[in-house]
Amino acid sequence: MWYLQEFDDETELGTEIHLLRDMTVEFVKRTLQIDDSDFDLPVAVGQNDVPAETIPNFARFMQIPFEAKENHSHEVSFLAEPK
Numbered sequence: 001m002w003y004l005q006e007f008d009d010e011t012e013l014g015t016e017i018h019l020l021r022d023m024t025v026e027f028v029k030r031t032l033q034i035d036d037s038d039f040d041l042p043v044a045v046g047q048n049d050v051p052a053e054t055i056p057n058f059a060r061f062m063q064i065p066f067e068a069k070e071n072h073s074h075e076v077s078f079l080a081e082p083k
Helices: 023-029 052-059
Strands: 001-006 012-021 071-079
Touching: 001 052, 012 071, 023 052
Parallel strands: none
Antiparallel strands: 001 012, 001 071
């Protein structure tokens, strides 16, 4: 399943993890403008940085309202189970 992970920029520790229901690898690649044709591994294997301006695109796949916090960074990744 796809998850959006949130990290505190000051401590670099994970603060929250959000399930992204019905997310697809095609959506991730299109939204983050990733061309993985030259990658050794597919996009779903890694953690992908999410720029602040694209967070609303991912938030619509969450079941609860989400608002990005200041001084936090985000990554989207495919995980068997959340960390």
